Amino acid sequence: MSEQVTAIVLAAGAGTRMKSRRAKVLHEIAGRPMLGHALDAVRAAGVDRVVTVVGHDREQVEAAVAALDPSVTIAVQAEQRGTGDAVRVALDAAGADAATYLVTYADVPLLSAETLRALVDEHRANGRAVTILTSEPEDPTGYGRILRDGTGAVVAIREHKDATDDERATREVNSGILVVDGPFLDRAVRALSTDNAQAELYLTDIVGQAVTEGLPVGAHVLEDVWQTEGVNDRRQLVRLGRELNTRIVNHWLAEGVTILDPGTTWIDTGVTIGRDTTILPGTQLLGATTIGEGVTIGPDTTVRNVEIGDDASVVRTHGSDSVVGPRATVGPFAYLRPGTVIDEGGKVGTFVEVKNSHIGAGAKVPHLSYVGDAEVGEGSNLGA
Known part of the structure; x- marks a missing residue:
């Protein structure tokens, strides 16, 4: 991406269907807030600047943005007047000086950097004013439909509530993610009207405006429909979480890790695993856990932010920050509590709890023991 690209991440929605005190975009999938997935994707796509639009639950979302990526510019949409207004707010906050804008959402956690790069590249290669990321889901209900003329050219996006029955029969839908020429976007969002079923400023209406001006508009059709699916309620959160976990598991299988029961194994995005490691059923690998080569872990084991060395064995254990x-x-x-360090060849056995302690090389705590704030020397044997 040689010319400047600014990404606008929309995160101002209310998320009322989540029925939660937590902002919708802060609910986690694979150990990371959905907002984090969105910011990771745009950064990895190579954009020059990121603007996040906040509104509902503003304080929560602003604090999360600061923790996830302090370089992000915050834009505040004080009144939710639609996606077009949200983009206008972003332009006002960051300055409408980018050559190209990539507009995406904070609640589409499976969207990849590769897809975003391909979208921007296609937009530039064809010299378009607008390029829309589209897909063809099995059930397009609720999505805006892509309308094309007799030549196949995109001429408009019709929101579901405004669409006729014939238009709703169209399978190709708008993901809401698009790339827009900078100067055109600035003037287009300021010309939007609320003359629609929801009395909002639809960002999608800029497509019709571009067509009216005779500017080129196109679509990048994405076969992987999972990437464009958003989260509005907890059922969708679970569904997308399961799909992302399947993709993570398949990645590690391809990297030489044996996972005996993918259906009961959960792995966060921040986890790394070495080759020839075997993961037994009922295992959760969470947070920033790192696992070496030739490790056996599980069954029925949960570890969070735990570093496990080569050829170790961790069986039916709960551990964190160890x-x-x-x-x-x-x-x-x-039970390994925070601050536990077990050196090479050490043993922590059956019904043993360790907190903030150092178990020396070759030392053994075989069974029925509590070790807290202690130093157990090399080769020691400590037990009930």
């Missing part, structure tokens, strides 16, 4: 050294053995039924 270090398990190479060839160490943990479990079954062990």
Whole structure:
């Protein structure tokens, strides 16, 4: 991306169907807020600047943005008047000086950087004013329909509530994600009207405006419909979470990790796993957990932010913020609390709880013990 590209991430919606005190875009999938997935994708796509539009639950979302990416510019949509107004707010906050704008949403967690790069590249290669990311879901209900003329050219996007029965029969839908020429976007959003079923400023109406001006408009059709699916309620959150987990599991299978039961194994996006590791059923690998090569982990094990060395074994264990050294053995039924460090070849056995303690190389705590704030020397044998 040689010319300047600014990404606008829309995160101002109310998310009332989540029925939650937490802002919708802060609900997590694979250990990361949906907003985090969106910011990761636009940054990895190579944009020069990111603007996030906030509104409902403003304080929560602003704090999350600051923690996820402090370089992001915040734009506040004080009154929710539609996506067109949200983009106008973003332009006012960041300055409408970019050559190209990429507009996306904070609640489409499976959208990839590769897709965004392809969208921008196609837009530039064809010299368009607007390029829309579209897909053809099995059930297009609720989505804006892509309207094309007899030559196949895109001429408008019709929101579901405004569409006729014939228009609703169209399978191709607008994902809401689009790339727009900078100067055109600035003047187009300021000319939008609320003359529609929802009395809002629809960003999608800029497509018709571009056509009226004789400017080129096109669509990038995405076969992977999962990437354009958004989250509005907890059922959709679970559904997309399951799909993302399947993709993560398949990635690690391809990288030489054995996962005996993918259906009961959950792996966060921040986890790394070495080759020839075996993950047994009922295992959750969470947070920034790192696992070496040749490790056996599980069954029925949950670890969060745990570092596990090569050839270690962790069985039926719950652990967090701990270090398990190479060839160490943990479990079954062990509990590793924050600050636990087990050196090479150490053992923490059955019904042992360890907190903020250092278990030296080759030391053993075989069973029925609590070790807290302690230093257990190399080769020691400590037990009930």
